Amino acid sequence: xxxxxxxxxxxxxxxxxxxxxxxxxxxxxxxxxxxxxxxxxxxxxxxxxxxxxxxxxxxxxxxxxxxxxxxxxxxxxxxxxxxxxxxxxxxxxxxxxxxxxxxxxxxxxxxxxxxxxxxxxxxxxxxxxxxxxxxxxxxxxxxxxxxxxxxxxxxxxxxxxxxxxxxxxxxxxxxxxxxxxxxxxxxxxxx
Amino acid sequence: xxxxxxxxxxxxxxxxxxxxxxxxxxxxxxxxxxxxxxxxxxxxxxxxxxxxxxxxxxxxxxxxxxxxxxxxxxxxxxxxxxxxxxxxxxxxxxxxxxxxxxxxxxxxxxxxxxxxxxxxxxxxxxxxxxxxxxxxxxxxxxxxxxxxxxxxxxxxxxxxxxxxxxxxxxxxxxxxxxxxxxxxxxxxxxxxxxxxxxxxxxxxxxxxxxxxxxxxxxxxxxxxxxxxxxxxxxxxxxxxxxxxxxxxxxxxxxxxxxxxxxxxxxxxxxxxxxxxxxxxxxxxxxxxxxxxxxxxxxxxxxxxxxxxxxxxxxxxxxxxxxxxxxxxxxxxxxxxxxxxxxxxxxxxxxxxxxxxxxxxxxxxxxxxxxxxxxxxxxxxxxxxxxxxxxxxxxxxxxxxxxxxxxxxxxxxxxxxxxxxxxxxxxxxxxxxxxxxxxxxxxxxxxxxxxxxxxxxxxxxxxxxxxxxxxxxxxxxxxxxxxxxxxxxxxxxxxxxxxxxxxxxxxxxxxxxxxxxxxxxxxxxxxxxxxxxxxxxxxxxxxxxxxxxxxxxxxxxxxxxxxxxxxxxxx
Numbered sequence: 107x108x109x110x111x112x113x114x115x116x117x118x119x120x121x122x123x124x125x126x127x128x129x130x131x132x133x134x135x136x137x138x139x140x141x142x143x144x145x146x147x148x149x150x151x152x153x154x155x156x157x158x159x160x161x162x163x164x165x166x167x168x169x170x171x172x173x174x175x176x177x178x179x180x181x182x183x184x185x186x187x188x189x190x191x192x193x194x195x196x197x198x199x200x201x202x203x204x205x206x207x208x209x210x211x212x213x214x215x216x217x218x219x220x221x222x223x224x225x226x227x228x229x230x231x232x233x234x235x236x237x238x239x240x241x242x243x244x245x246x247x248x249x250x251x252x253x254x255x256x257x258x259x260x261x262x263x264x265x266x267x268x269x270x271x272x273x274x275x276x277x278x279x280x281x282x283x284x285x286x287x288x289x290x291x292x293x294x295x296x297x
Numbered sequence: 298x299x300x301x302x303x304x305x306x307x308x309x310x311x312x313x314x315x316x317x318x319x320x321x322x323x324x325x326x327x328x329x330x331x332x333x334x335x336x337x338x339x340x341x342x343x344x345x346x347x348x349x350x351x352x353x354x355x356x357x358x359x360x361x362x363x364x365x366x367x368x369x370x371x372x373x374x375x376x377x378x379x380x381x382x383x384x385x386x387x388x389x390x391x392x393x394x395x396x397x398x399x400x401x402x403x404x405x406x407x408x409x410x411x412x413x414x415x416x417x418x419x420x421x422x423x424x425x426x427x428x429x430x431x432x433x434x435x436x437x438x439x440x441x442x443x444x445x446x447x448x449x450x451x452x453x454x455x456x457x458x459x460x461x462x463x464x465x466x467x468x469x470x471x472x473x474x475x476x477x478x479x480x481x482x483x484x485x486x487x488x489x490x491x492x493x494x495x496x497x498x499x500x501x502x503x504x505x506x507x508x509x510x511x512x513x514x515x516x517x518x519x520x521x522x523x524x525x526x527x528x529x530x531x532x533x534x535x536x537x538x539x540x541x542x543x544x545x546x547x548x549x550x551x552x553x554x555x556x557x558x559x560x561x562x563x564x565x566x567x568x569x570x571x572x573x574x575x576x577x578x579x580x581x582x583x584x585x586x587x588x589x590x591x592x593x594x595x596x597x598x599x600x601x602x603x604x605x606x607x608x609x610x611x612x613x614x615x616x617x618x619x620x621x622x623x624x625x626x627x628x629x630x631x632x633x634x635x636x637x638x639x640x641x642x643x644x645x646x647x648x649x650x651x652x653x654x655x656x657x658x659x660x661x662x663x664x665x666x667x668x669x670x671x672x673x674x675x676x677x678x679x680x681x682x683x684x685x686x687x688x689x690x691x692x693x694x695x696x697x698x699x700x701x702x703x704x705x706x707x708x709x710x711x712x713x714x715x716x717x718x719x720x721x722x723x724x725x726x727x728x729x730x731x732x733x734x735x736x737x738x739x740x741x742x743x744x745x746x747x748x749x750x751x752x753x754x755x756x757x758x759x760x761x762x763x764x765x766x767x768x769x770x771x772x773x774x775x776x777x778x779x780x781x782x783x784x785x786x787x788x789x790x791x792x793x794x795x796x797x798x799x800x801x802x803x804x805x806x807x808x809x810x811x812x813x814x815x816x817x818x819x820x821x822x823x824x825x826x827x828x829x830x831x832x833x834x835x836x837x838x839x840x841x842x843x844x845x846x847x848x849x850x851x852x853x854x855x856x857x858x859x860x861x862x863x864x865x866x867x
Contacts, residue, residue, distance in 0.1 A: 111414035112841060113407060113497040123416045123496045130488045134522040141527025141563070145534075145545075145556055153551070229543055233551040236543035240533060 128274045132281045135248075139285050142244065143292065146237045150296075159234040161297045162227060167218045168294035171211050172286065175249075178207025179283045182276040189263065189272035197272050198263040201256050204279065208253040215246055238293055245289055248282045328418035329834060333425050334404035335725070338718075341396035344432060348387035353794060355380045360780075360787035362767045375464065377766045378447025379439070385450030386472070389572070390479050391432055393710035397575040398521075399428070399483065401717055402490045402514045404725065408825035409508050411499025411842040411864070413835045415489050424485040431478035438471040446472035449764065451561055454546035454554045458538040470539050477532045480525050487518035499824065499864075501844035505599075506863065508823050508848040509592060512599055513578030517571045520606050524567035531560035558620055562613035569705065570609045573673075574602060576713030577644060580666040582848075583720050584648055586821045587663035588655025589859050591849040593647050601640040601647070608637040618686045619693045627686040634684030641677055645670060656852075656859075660819075661735035665716035668743050669708045676704030679754065694764075697757025700750045707746055715742070715800075723818045727830045728811030734803035741796030748789035752782045820860045823848045827862050 117123065150156050185200035219239075229239040252275065259271045327333065350368075357364060358372040366372055372380070403421065407414055415421045438445040446468040448457040457473075460466035494507065494515045534545040535557065544550035546557050585592045592598065614622055614630040622630075648670055657663070679701040682688045692698060715738075722730050761774055768774045768783070817826040824844070828837050842864040850861035 111412075111418060111835075113412040113414045113416050113493060114418070116412065116416075116497040118496050118498050118502075121496070123492055126496060127417065127488050127492045130491060130522065134484055134488070134526055137523055137526025138529050139526075141560060142530035142534075144527070145530070145560065148556070149553065229537065229541055233544055236534075236537065236545055240537060240543075244530075244533065 122270065124270060124274050125277070128277050132277065135281065135285075139241075139244070139288075142237075142241055143288060146241060146292065149233060149237070150292075153233075156234045157297050159227075159232065160293065162222070162225070163238065163294045164218050164221070165294045167214055168290050171214050172290050174207050174211050174214070175283050175286050178204045178211075179280055181207065182279045186273050186276045189269040192266070192269065194263040194266035194269055197269065198260040201260040201263065201272065201275075205253045205256050205260075208249050208256075211249055212246055212253075215242070241289055242293065245282070245285050248285070252279050252282055326422065328414070328422050330403045330407050330415050330418070330421060331725075331832065331836075333421050334400045334402075336425050337395045337403060337428070338400035340429060340432060341392050341400060344387050344391040344395075347436070348384050348392055349794060349797070351380045351384040351387070353790065355384070356787040356790050358766070359768070360784040362769055374766045375444055375447060378449075378764075379445040379465075379468070381764065382447050382449050382472075383435070383439075383445055386435070386476070388706065388710060389450065389568070390476060391435065393572040393706065394479070394483060395428060396714050397572055397579075397710065397717075398490075398514060398517055399424075399486050401510070401575060401579065401721075402486070402518070404721065405508075405825065406490055406493050406511055406514065407497070408724075408828070408832060408836055409511050409823050409848075410494060410497060411502060411824045411837065411844060412493070412497040413837065413841070416493045416497050417489050420485055421489050424482045424489065427478055427485070428482035431475045431482060434471060434478060435475035438468045438475065441467040441471065444468055451565070452535070452557075453561075454535065454538065454557050455548070458535060458546050460539070470536060473532050473536050473539070477529060477536075480529055480532075483521060484525065487522050490518045491515050491522075499842050499844050502863075505596065506844055506847045508578075509581040509595070509598055510575065510578030513574040513581075513602065516602055516606055517574040520567045520574075520609065521571045524564045524571075524610065527560045528564035531557055555617070555620060555622075558617050559613070562616045563610070565616065566613040567606075567609045570605060572709050573705070574605075576669060576709040576716075577602075579713055579717040579720070580669045581648065581651075582821075582823070583662045583666040583716055584651050585849045585851065586720075586819050587658045587660060587666075588652050589851045590651055590655040591851060593650035593653075595847070595849065598644065598647055601643050605637065605640040605644075608633060608640070612637055612684075615684050615686070615689070618689045624686075631684060631686045635681065638677060638681060638684075645674060645677075661730070661732055661739060662716050662720035664736065664739050665712055665719060668739070669712045669716060672704060672708040672712060672743070672746070676701060676706075676708065679704060692757065694762060695757035696753045696761045696763060699763055700753035700757060703750050703753075707750075711742070711746075715739075720819070721825075722807070723814030724825055724830050724832070726808055726811075727814050728807050729814050729818060730807045730811060731803050734799055734806075738796055738799040738803060741799060742793055745789040745793035745796070749786045749793065752786050756782055817862075820858075822850055822860050822862050824863055827864050 114123065119126065181200045181203040185197045185204065188194075188196035188200060227235050229236055256275050256279075259268070259275055262268050263272065324332065354366050354369045354372055355377055357366040357369075358377055363371070403415070443460075443465045446452070446457070446463065446465050448463050448465075448469065452469075452473070456462050457469055460469070463469050494511055498507070534543070537543040538545050538547065538552075544552040546552045546554045548554055581592055581598065611633040612630060614626060615634045618627050618630075679697070683692055683698060683701060719730055719735055722728070756779060759774075759779060761768070761779065765771065765774075768779070814830040816828065816830055818830075819826070824842055825832070827842060843866075844863045845866060846861065846863055848863055852859045853861055
């Protein structure tokens with residue numbers, strides 16, 4: 107492995123480069139979801155009958171997933187705490203718990219969607235279901251990506267390498283969490 | 298090309314440990330910001346040739362309907378649509394963006410900020426690879442069944458969403474995917490640019506010691522990041538409409554085609570400023586250097602640019618005045634659109650004030666910079682007509698609009714690029730360009746450019762609608778007077794394209810046998826000129842520069858030299 111360029115070691119703002127870049131990533135993600143949810147809201151406000159379609163979504167599954175995702179954020183915080191004390195092994199274990207939460211979230215989603223598709227509510231049924239599957243699907247992709255990245259980071263943690271990354275993936279995971287906090291009421295509760 | 302330049306006077310100060318690199322690792326998989334900049338630049342230039350060739354083909358069809366166009370053949374109606382669509386798409390997304398932001402950003406940010414590379418070198422390489430893939434995907438759309446997408450670069454549904462309307466079942470999906478890939482590449486690149494400029498500046502370089510061109514590229518990257526998100530979501534929705542049978546944009550089944558226009562222009566209008574700002578930055582640096590004067594009101598330039606950036610998010614619906622938006626909303630957008638001309642006009646005045654009483658050298662880069670100012674002004678002034686919703690109802694979708702935005706984009710993407718390339722060529726390749734050929738190319742480009750587009754304003758005012766394949770079918774537009782103007786514009790285009798050969802001859806001749814460039818041929822202050830031409834791997838050798846002052850200290854009283862490099866201790 108070649109030596110790192112000097113540019114990668116500088117820190118003029120006082121904020122570590124990785125953290126800075128993660129925030130820029132999150133910023134650009136916010137506008138992606140913002141555009142999607144903004145479009146959904148504009149439609150929802152003028153289409154009263156969408157409340158009838160939304161009545162078919164499974165609020166309990168959504169609520170359970172909210173609980174799962176919020177709990178997984180707790181273990182992400184605990185992983186950061188362990189990493190900031192230099193305990194890579196402990197951080198890795200907490201990251202695995204978070205990954206477990208992410209996996210459970212996706213599994214619940216899969217069961218839920220299978221059921222809905224069997225009932226005939228597919229992505230091409232109407233504009234509400236199109237938004238439902240697109241927005242929740244895009245979010246689920248972010249969950250899956252987060253789990254994969256966390257897996258890579260946890261391997262490095264076991265060797266006590268690059269522990270600062272635990273904080274970065276934690277920030278990302280909180281963001282994914284936050285998107286769900288918007289999706290859950292918009293797609294499941296508002297009926 | 299870049300490869301043929303011997304790195305002779307480089308004291309191989311290779312901090313990075315690898316002395317013998319294979320061809321692939323040096324030119325194809327390099328993480329060096331200068332090499333990635335060259336990759337972006339040459340890819341952008343190749344795409345410009347394709348985009349220019351498309352313009353040639355469809356302009357020939359307009360001037361001489363039904364003729365056998367040399368090197369293309371008969372232009373069918375479907376081909377005409379595909380050519381126009383992809384001319385626009387290529388020139389904005391695969392020429393203006395990669396050259397102005399990615400090539401100059403990659404080349405200049407680490408050099409001008411006094412560091413050795415970007416903060417994420419491998420992410421940088423990935424960004425270029427995704428960009429190259431996107432270019433290949435776009436070109437591939439010409440070879441699929443049904444041909445390339447022909448629904449205009451704005452891709453309005455339902456035309457773009459349904460194969461039975463667009464008649465390009467594969468082409469339109471491939472088009473959206475190519476554009477989306479390109480966005481991913483520039484998001485990665487943009488995050489890298491912003492983070493590098495924030496965190497990796499040389500010791501002593503404060504916020505207000507950053508050259509204007511770097512500020513402009515950084516602000517442009519932020520604008521891009523903040524505006525492209527809704528369109529990425531929109532692209533996903535459009536692909537689903539095309540392939541999965543969803544109905545986001547289908548009015549027959551509860552969707553809304555205007556939604557796409559909002560998502561597109563919420564990005565599309567800031568995008569104008571995304572490409573404008575780097576061009577403004579390039580010309581600002583050139584004007585200061587060749588007027589031997591400090592930039593007039595450096596901080597005002599920055600504040601004005603911030604204001605432009607903020608306002609650029611509030612003007613998008615002026616593209617939709619006749620798309621059925623509420624007239625009350627049209628008033629609001631008329632006002633914001635007219636407002637945004639204030640900061641831009643202010644920048645023009647700042648540039649003129651920089652020139653005022655300067656010691657001006659009319660070198661080739663300076664000529665390009667001055668032409669940028671003059672031509673962009675025409676684009677800006679004609680924009681006032683279109684920003685006012687009342688006048689726009691008449692002008693909308695005529696050649697007046699077309700001529701207007703070519704008067705903004707041509708100065709940005711072509712004149713701005715030539716200004717930058719001729720100015721930094723000595724640094725990039727270690728050779729001086731030929732000034733005589735450079736000036737022939739300059740006049741041979743700028744005069745025909747005006748001959749192409751000024752007549753089109755008049756055609757537009759005469760009611761000539763855009764996106765028409767053959768005007769012979771429209772009795773009120775088919776008169777010989779109007780046809781003569783079309784022929785004049787097309788002939789001017791041929792002249793302009795012919796003069797580009799001069800540029801390529803100059804480029805290649807200068808690369809092979811141009812005069813060896815000294816470190817600082819223009820006697821400029823910024824850090825990239827304080828290192829060998831071309832800069833070695835690592836840019837500044839073993840000792841990174843320290844910065845003592847701002848970038849525009851020209852003609853300081855009491856100094857023997859009329860310039861004062863940023864890194865000179867006293």
